[in-house]
Amino acid sequence: MTPRSPHAAHARLLDEIGAVDCVGVEERVAKYMTRSIKKASKVWGLRMAVSMTDLTTLEGKDTPGKIESLCRKALHPHDDPAVPPVAAVCVYPSMVRHAKRWVGGSRVRVASVATAFPSGQTHYRTRLAEVRGAVADGADEVDMVINRGAFLSGDFSRVQDEIAGVVEACGAAALKVILEVSELETYDSIRAASFLAMGALRPGDFIKTSTGKTSLNATLGSNQVMIEAIRDFYLDTAVPIGMKPAGGIRTAKQSLQYLIAVKETLGDAWLTPRRYRFGATSLLNDLLRQIERERTGAYQAPYSFSEAAESY
Amino acid sequence: MPPSTTPRGRARAGLIFGDLWDFDPAPETADPKLKERYDLFIDGRFVRPRSGRYFDSINPANERKLADIALAGTADVDAAYAAAARAFRPWAATPGRERGKYLFRIARLLQDRAREFAVAETMDGGKPIRESRDFDVPMAAAHFFYHAGWADKLEYVAPGRAVAPLGVVGQVIPWNFPLLMLAWKLAPALAMGNCVVLKPAETTSITALKLAEILQDAGLPPGVANFVTGAGETGALVMGHPGAAKVAFTGSTEVGKAIMRQLAGTDRRMTMELGGKAANIVFDDAPIDQAVEGIVDGIFFNQGHVCCAGSRLLVHEPVADRVISKLKDRIRVLRVGDPLDKNTDLGAINSKAQLATIRRLVAAGVREGAVLFQPPCRLPERGFYFPPTLFTNVTQSHRIAREEIFGPVLAILTFRTVDEAIEKANNTPYGLSAGVWTDKGSRILRMSTELKAGVVWANTFNRFDPSSPFGGYKESGFGREGGRQGLLDYSRRA
Numbered sequence A: 001m002t003p004r005s006p007h008a009a010h011a012r013l014l015d016e017i018g019a020v021d022c023v024g025v026e027e028r029v030a031k032y033m034t035r036s037i038k039k040a041s042k043v044w045g046l047r048m049a050v051s052m053t054d055l056t057t058l059e060g061k062d063t064p065g066k067i068e069s070l071c072r073k074a075l076h077p078h079d080d081p082a083v084p085p086v087a088a089v090c091v092y093p094s095m096v097r098h099a100k101r102w103v104g105g106s107r108v109r110v111a112s113v114a115t116a117f118p119s120g121q122t123h124y125r126t127r128l129a130e131v132r133g134a135v136a137d138g139a140d141e142v143d144m145v146i147n148r149g150a151f152l153s154g155d156f157s158r159v160q161d162e163i164a165g166v167v168e169a170c171g172a173a174a175l176k177v178i179l180e181v182s183e184l185e186t187y188d189s190i191r192a193a194s195f196l197a198m199g200a201l202r203p204g205d206f207i208k209t210s211t212g213k214t215s216l217n218a219t220l221g222s223n224q225v226m227i228e229a230i231r232d233f234y235l236d237t238a239v240p241i242g243m244k245p246a247g248g249i250r251t252a253k254q255s256l257q258y259l260i261a262v263k264e265t266l267g268d269a270w271l272t273p274r275r276y277r278f279g280a281t282s283l284l285n286d287l288l289r290q291i292e293r294e295r296t297g298a299y300q301a302p303y304s305f306s307e308a309a310e311s312y
Numbered sequence B: 001m002p003p004s005t006t007p008r009g010r011a012r013a014g015l016i017f018g019d020l021w022d023f024d025p026a027p028e029t030a031d032p033k034l035k036e037r038y039d040l041f042i043d044g045r046f047v048r049p050r051s052g053r054y055f056d057s058i059n060p061a062n063e064r065k066l067a068d069i070a071l072a073g074t075a076d077v078d079a080a081y082a083a084a085a086r087a088f089r090p091w092a093a094t095p096g097r098e099r100g101k102y103l104f105r106i107a108r109l110l111q112d113r114a115r116e117f118a119v120a121e122t123m124d125g126g127k128p129i130r131e132s133r134d135f136d137v138p139m140a141a142a143h144f145f146y147h148a149g150w151a152d153k154l155e156y157v158a159p160g161r162a163v164a165p166l167g168v169v170g171q172v173i174p175w176n177f178p179l180l181m182l183a184w185k186l187a188p189a190l191a192m193g194n195c196v197v198l199k200p201a202e203t204t205s206i207t208a209l210k211l212a213e214i215l216q217d218a219g220l221p222p223g224v225a226n227f228v229t230g231a232g233e234t235g236a237l238v239m240g241h242p243g244a245a246k247v248a249f250t251g252s253t254e255v256g257k258a259i260m261r262q263l264a265g266t267d268r269r270m271t272m273e274l275g276g277k278a279a280n281i282v283f284d285d286a287p288i289d290q291a292v293e294g295i296v297d298g299i300f301f302n303q304g305h306v307c308c309a310g311s312r313l314l315v316h317e318p319v320a321d322r323v324i325s326k327l328k329d330r331i332r333v334l335r336v337g338d339p340l341d342k343n344t345d346l347g348a349i350n351s352k353a354q355l356a357t358i359r360r361l362v363a364a365g366v367r368e369g370a371v372l373f374q375p376p377c378r379l380p381e382r383g384f385y386f387p388p389t390l391f392t393n394v395t396q397s398h399r400i401a402r403e404e405i406f407g408p409v410l411a412i413l414t415f416r417t418v419d420e421a422i423e424k425a426n427n428t429p430y431g432l433s434a435g436v437w438t439d440k441g442s443r444i445l446r447m448s449t450e451l452k453a454g455v456v457w458a459n460t461f462n463r464f465d466p467s468s469p470f471g472g473y474k475e476s477g478f479g480r481e482g483g484r485q486g487l488l489d490y491s492r493r494a
Helices: A006-017 A022-033 A039-051 A064-075 A093-103 A124-136 A148-152 A156-170 A187-198 A220-237 A252-265 A282-296 B074-093 B096-112 B114-125 B129-151 B178-192 B206-217 B232-240 B253-263 B288-304 B317-331 B352-367 B418-426 B441-450 B483-488
Strands: A053-056 A088-091 A109-113 A141-145 A174-178 A206-208 A242-244 A278-280 B040-042 B045-047 B054-059 B064-070 B163-165 B168-172 B195-199 B225-227 B246-250 B269-273 B279-282 B312-316 B371-373 B389-392 B409-415 B433-437 B455-458 B491-493
Touching: A006 A156, A006 A187, A022 A220, A022 A252, A022 B288, A039 A053, A039 A252, A039 A282, A053 A064, A053 A282, A064 A088, A064 A093, A088 A093, A093 A109, A093 A124, A124 A141, A124 A156, A141 A156, A148 A156, A148 A187, A156 A174, A156 A187, A187 A206, A187 A220, A206 A220, A220 A242, A220 A252, A252 A278, A252 A282, A278 A282, B040 B074, B040 B206, B054 B114, B064 B206, B074 B163, B074 B168, B074 B195, B074 B225, B074 B232, B096 B114, B096 B129, B096 B178, B096 B206, B114 B129, B114 B178, B114 B206, B129 B178, B168 B178, B168 B232, B178 B195, B178 B206, B178 B246, B178 B483, B195 B232, B206 B225, B232 B246, B232 B253, B246 B253, B253 B269, B279 B288, B279 B418, B288 B317, B288 B409, B288 B433, B312 B317, B312 B418, B317 B389, B317 B409, B352 B371, B352 B409, B409 B418, B418 B441, B433 B441, B441 B455, B483 B491
Parallel strands: A053 A088, A053 A278, A088 A109, A109 A141, A141 A174, A174 A206, A206 A242, B168 B195, B168 B246, B195 B225, B246 B269, B279 B312, B279 B433, B312 B409, B389 B409, B433 B455
Antiparallel strands: B040 B045, B040 B225, B054 B064, B163 B491, B371 B389
């Protein structure tokens, strides 16, 4: 093993930040699933989850019309005035200016994926140009993907330098760094990539689990490893980094389990859309359905909520 | 947490574990179906004690009375042994596959009534419903299933040798896992063809007597299992009875020694599962967050009322500060309170007497100069509760590092080398369990050989399985429960 080999880089980083035991992580998150959230605390959690949602559409068939309908849903998820708007709409760069027309000036922010989402496999200068273009069109937040090829081959400095370059290209926009945990495979790698990313980020930026474009997306386990990394980084540096699990969170119950993980690992200061987000689409209507259930005591049919996934 | 400063004077970031999102009470509401009065279970029937005397069983979570429990005296214990002796020959002659059917039936009936038993166990003993629901009751059923599977395969327990039952076995079990300890004792004894006289702990008799209802429903022949209730005197009658071919005891080392003195010179067999002061050893290469979780599971599981609890933390000096600070953050989010609340992590201390013992030893720790840490937590006004407690600056000579506290109190010591860790871990009269946390496999293997403990867990703690034998070294006792080894302890080899 030479000091410059990929293995050496990985070993040095792990030595610095510590390893993760897979069985232990899964036992920890299993306890979140046994928590029982009732009554007022349930409603609080459901509304908080709504306010943390990055309502997302990332499809080849997206049109300005689809974006308009998504934005209206984002601003006004439900007739119940106690239900807050979502945190952001998350769209492709070409849709940013359309989204801006509808949510500009409101509390709802426009997030754009960029950097050749979801694979990231194009020239670095092209990726940077895409970020600048999205920001110029009015994106408040940019969701980038890391260079997984470089990470897996041990070229950590390249991964971090690229993130630093994107931070610069973002200007005032907040950055969310997608690790694509399913391609990193191990919890050790997820923790390592979290630290690499956080080392280049500013307070208020995020790390994010997944693109939603692979078979395995956010899990409570990967969420736990990343929020523990955020906590350790914060306690060392006093820099608070946000977290965004994305993909695979479809039910209100799941989202409450993620929030319990946040409450018990990062504490109250992360129970805010400024530091925690859900990347999701169908989650929103299940949250609304459960909120209505708490209010009226009965479940409403899916079609009584607008923009139901079934209608596409 | 108010911001504190590092040695270099830089403001340090802290985490806020407040009540921004307070959970509403989430009580388990299943009916425990308790009776007002529980009689003795002798010869397949519930019978009143000859003395006519009863004692109260109270709920340690609120000090309210749950039921009257019969107090068994000499005549009752004699009657139980006589019933067991009558039942022994036909039971031992019953084919193994038939005995297995009864055990399968008991296991399934217990599963059918799992929620009811979990609530009863929690009300009677104070443990969180999450644990009685997810651990005690399913594990008790698993022990009946496991031994049901053995009942028709006994010729393979000791290959090449025939095994035979011993006769009537006297058993006394503790209050920390009432139903599970009963299953550990009853299932192997019955599978092997023995008959049983068992005494549950005086503070936690109810689930044993509820299980007696299941034994009736399962059609278990009368006299095969008899339950007598009472305190230490009844226990001494059960252990000292001349009708016992073997006695099996789980409880404190002190009582275990008294039983051994009482039985010295007789031909009765014994197995003893006694106290412990387990070392949980964390090396600098361990996955720290998961080790912290294991430490928490090790000492706060069942309020620390666990004979194999990891009550001594030995932590490698290079990571000691890091581990301790993470441990403090972790126990700040433990929820202490109503055991029936599904979100409770630490329930009630089993009895007033045990609470007094814990308080006395904690006071001794403070007096001897150890540094106490308890997270802020609101304890219910009524009932017996004690907050999760850490002691740092502990040395080997502190009482809290030597004596079994049997409560949610962790003594933290440090070490520098592997040899020092082994030396400190073994420097105790006990030897029931130990935990090792390291990323290095070869070190796990070495530690498991050198630690004088019946169970060594690697990168986990408090994991149990019916197929895995459990038992101690030194003053933690002898004999094994569970697995093939546990069955052998209930048999004669022909």
